[in-house]
Amino acid sequence: MSEVLRTEQLRKLFGGLVAVNDVEFAVAEGEIVGLIGPNGAGKTTFFNLVSGAMRVSSGRIFFQGREITHAPAYQRAELGIGRTFQIMKPFPRLTVMENLLVGAYLRHPNRHAAVRWAAEVIEMMGLAEFASASARSLTTAGRKRLEVARALTLSPTLLLLDEVVAGLNPVEAEGTVELIRRIRDRGATIIMVEHVMRVIMGLSDRIVVLANGSNIAEGTPQQVATNPDVITAYLGTHEGRDARPQATWSPGTPAGENHSARDDTGPTLALRRVQAAYGDVQVLWDVSLEVRPGELVALIGANGAGKTTTLRTVARLLRVRDGEVQFGTNRLDQMSSHDVVNLGVAMVPEGRQLFNQMTVEENLLTGSSLARTRTLRRTNLDRVYTLFPLLRERRRQEASTLSGGEQQMLAIGRGLMSAPRLLMLDEPSLGLAPTIVEEVFRVVQDIRREGITVLLVEQNVQQALRIADRAYVIESGRIVLEGPGPELLQSAEVRRAYLGI
Amino acid sequence: MPQTPLSVSHPAVRRGVNAGPWSLGWVLVVLAVLAFYPVVFRNFLTLGVTIVLFAGMATAWDVLGGWTGQLSLGHAVFVGIGAYTMALLVLRAGVAPWWGAMAGVGASVVVAAMWGAVTFRLRGPYFALASIAVAEMTRIVANNWASLTGGAEGVSLPSLPRFLGLDLFSRRVEFYIALVLLGLAVVAASWLQRSRFGYHLQAIREDEDAAMAVGINPTRDKVLAFLASAALTSLGGSLYGIFLGFFEPRGMFSLDLSVQLALMAYIGGVGTLFGPLVGAGLLVGGSEVLRIYFPGKSLFVYGLLIILVVLFAPDGLGTVVRRVRRV
Numbered sequence: 001m002s003e004v005l006r007t008e009q010l011r012k013l014f015g016g017l018v019a020v021n022d023v024e025f026a027v028a029e030g031e032i033v034g035l036i037g038p039n040g041a042g043k044t045t046f047f048n049l050v051s052g053a054m055r056v057s058s059g060r061i062f063f064q065g066r067e068i069t070h071a072p073a074y075q076r077a078e079l080g081i082g083r084t085f086q087i088m089k090p091f092p093r094l095t096v097m098e099n100l101l102v103g104a105y106l107r108h109p110n111r112h113a114a115v116r117w118a119a120e121v122i123e124m125m126g127l128a129e130f131a132s133a134s135a136r137s138l139t140t141a142g143r144k145r146l147e148v149a150r151a152l153t154l155s156p157t158l159l160l161l162d163e164v165v166a167g168l169n170p171v172e173a174e175g176t177v178e179l180i181r182r183i184r185d186r187g188a189t190i191i192m193v194e195h196v197m198r199v200i201m202g203l204s205d206r207i208v209v210l211a212n213g214s215n216i217a218e219g220t221p222q223q224v225a226t227n228p229d230v231i232t233a234y235l236g237t238h239e240g241r242d243a244r245p246q247a248t249w250s251p252g253t254p255a256g257e258n259h260s261a262r263d264d265t266g267p268t269l270a271l272r273r274v275q276a277a278y279g280d281v282q283v284l285w286d287v288s289l290e291v292r293p294g295e296l297v298a299l300i301g302a303n304g305a306g307k308t309t310t311l312r313t314v315a316r317l318l319r320v321r322d323g324e325v326q327f328g329t330n331r332l333d334q335m336s337s338h339d340v341v342n343l344g345v346a347m348v349p350e351g352r353q354l355f356n357q358m359t360v361e362e363n364l365l366t367g368s369s370l371a372r373t374r375t376l377r378r379t380n381l382d383r384v385y386t387l388f389p390l391l392r393e394r395r396r397q398e399a400s401t402l403s404g405g406e407q408q409m410l411a412i413g414r415g416l417m418s419a420p421r422l423l424m425l426d427e428p429s430l431g432l433a434p435t436i437v438e439e440v441f442r443v444v445q446d447i448r449r450e451g452i453t454v455l456l457v458e459q460n461v462q463q464a465l466r467i468a469d470r471a472y473v474i475e476s477g478r479i480v481l482e483g484p485g486p487e488l489l490q491s492a493e494v495r496r497a498y499l500g501i
Numbered sequence: 502m503p504q505t506p507l508s509v510s511h512p513a514v515r516r517g518v519n520a521g522p523w524s525l526g527w528v529l530v531v532l533a534v535l536a537f538y539p540v541v542f543r544n545f546l547t548l549g550v551t552i553v554l555f556a557g558m559a560t561a562w563d564v565l566g567g568w569t570g571q572l573s574l575g576h577a578v579f580v581g582i583g584a585y586t587m588a589l590l591v592l593r594a595g596v597a598p599w600w601g602a603m604a605g606v607g608a609s610v611v612v613a614a615m616w617g618a619v620t621f622r623l624r625g626p627y628f629a630l631a632s633i634a635v636a637e638m639t640r641i642v643a644n645n646w647a648s649l650t651g652g653a654e655g656v657s658l659p660s661l662p663r664f665l666g667l668d669l670f671s672r673r674v675e676f677y678i679a680l681v682l683l684g685l686a687v688v689a690a691s692w693l694q695r696s697r698f699g700y701h702l703q704a705i706r707e708d709e710d711a712a713m714a715v716g717i718n719p720t721r722d723k724v725l726a727f728l729a730s731a732a733l734t735s736l737g738g739s740l741y742g743i744f745l746g747f748f749e750p751r752g753m754f755s756l757d758l759s760v761q762l763a764l765m766a767y768i769g770g771v772g773t774l775f776g777p778l779v780g781a782g783l784l785v786g787g788s789e790v791l792r793i794y795f796p797g798k799s800l801f802v803y804g805l806l807i808i809l810v811v812l813f814a815p816d817g818l819g820t821v822v823r824r825v826r827r828v
Contacts, residue, residue, distance in 0.1 A: 052713070053714070072713070073713035077713065077716035083714050085711065089711035090708075091703065091712075092708075097514060098517065101518060102700045102704045103716075105700060111695075111697065119514050131514040131516065132516035150711075153715070154715060154716065
């Protein structure tokens, strides 16, 4: 088998961040290679380097033995590299058929031949009935299909598929999987990035695992799924097991005992058979979960499983399509988002979402802008400063000048400024160095010790499960597992949810 | 991939691509109807020439602005180059205006090639911003290089040789020349609607990254579209110079003129065959009517109308017709 693609020491820097770190990678003709790795591992960046959408910082790329490191994207397309975009990029005002015709013209300059080829691809992709519809009128599933179809019009030798299954319902996903097999059988070589592990494990001949930009493992799906490095990359590190601070609370303590001294009459958050969707893509299916007063509950699951969406339905940032979200006696799903905050539900969003041009203190004050908390501003501010002495030191500094860890503390502090009874944290350790991650988890424990109920979404599964009273595992928008945190830590089911085996 | 026998069954597949002959038929029908204008509106020939001439230049603008999605606010440069090259060759060298117009096309193409090669490497609003700068610089140079252009005093065309026996200062002759120019521009647009090159431009307009991913070289194709647009606009500029008989840099290279061309295309609908024509008719005809019925307040009402169009027909008035027809 001849080699279709090879990269040598491929590297991409964004400022100081190494997004792709000396990746050596080769694909043989006719292979389906799965490219996996946690969020921010560099998968899409790798695609952008291979397709020419981004320039490499250093290293070389060879396509069929020929160096293409500095060839512009359109030349690589001409040579036979087709790609899809994770953030779909149809030509919105052209019809579906015209979208394909644009690509078909590359191999068939004659109009008649181009139309014929585009028509053939449209039939094969099952898009014929939408041929005369504008691309922007398609559903998400339709657009994903169009992405693949447009890449196919190039008759690519190498096809790069970026998340073409994620977000599809099971029937659509099955159809796409079948299609990918057929494309391979017609002679194309495929590299795919996919978050739906079942799909990638089932389709790939070989899997390459990226983490923090580096190629950390490679092998058959079975080999990769049992590789300890891979499991660590996905589920987080064991670091800090013995470095846990204050002995006042131990993770093994049963939840009930642990908060016996607290106000157990506080409101309980309960989701009952919640359905939620973005446009026509349903993300949550019958999600039911409960967070009792004083508890620390973790919600874990793979990328795109619906964790953030669950928090968003509670905060009323997303409409609940069906089902109930109850907090004490109040139905959150029937309120507006600021009323939810007023009831004492605060959310610390993923990626922190600070007001970068404002000072630390101003950021904190925005957290208490509602009537209920405005009068308590001073008290709350003191509480936050006591919890995070560093923020007091830096209170006149612009938020953008803080380090990543400090920004996370500020985001949490802002959440606390609304004096919440329930605090929802979305990926507080995301993008932070290991020692800072330790500190964030300490803070989360401090907060729950103050009597605040915590619902935690985390990608660092090991750490989250170790401090959680209970945890829920969500997979493809469904709760698949529930149990005490430390117990789930040992569970093979959790590994299955993440790695699809 | 091996080719399998074609099994196109779905009627939508055929409807999904623009059927060519039809739109070309419409172009001929519209041009034929317009050809009767001088017969019917004998007393409004000047208005007719202005509408058709601006429709032609707006359609030329649209090749770049509407079909390729590159907003130019400096197209007056080509109007000016067309007019000045023609006039100066007539006055200084005794060259016939039609050859002068051809020379103007050449000059405009050279300017567009240099300007495009530099600015199309940038994405986003840079081309639009740069276009204003280039046009303003050209105006200032034309204004101050008096030995070449006659400076702020302008140039006037005292007499012109007959073109195929026709008097070029006759409004009727100017009307038909403008109509030929409009025809040229609209036929070019109808070709863009369905040709390989046209699809390249539309793909660039819709999403440049995706266009590159299917093998399109955006910089090259944008420059080519710019050249075509500049050449057609320049022809219009030469005719505009003759139509005016006297002009100065302040008018010929003005931002106002550039904006007007863009506005006509937008009001009528960018990236459509007849949008710029509809826009030119509305803005030129409309401002005449307003001047008569709202003396002194015509600009106010004009502005109001533009706001209404943007609010209620953001895709242009041309698309309203299509929407109504569909209902």
